[in-house]
Amino acid sequence: MTVFYIVLAIILVLYTGIMVPIQYAYISSMNERKKQTGKNHNELFDDMSFEEQQLHYNLQSSWWNWLPAIIATWI
Secondary structure (H helix, E strand, O other), X not given: OHHHHHHHHHHHHHHHHHHHHHHHHHHXXXXXXXXXXXXXXXXXXXXXXXHHXXXXXXXXXXXXXXXXXXXXXXX
16 A cells, blocks of 8 residues: 555656646746736736636646646745
């Protein structure tokens, strides 16, 4: 049973390591978009197309990505 937890921990660390740069790039681009348009987050979200809203949800709201999103926000 401990082998299962070790493998699970390794997978979590690898996934987090892969997703942090992706999350950081997305958060940076959203902040740049806010500066360029002068809109807040809700206004930007309302102006997004359906595809962009789905991308935003999958990158920011999915519970699989909470840890990488938090780490990327801290960076």
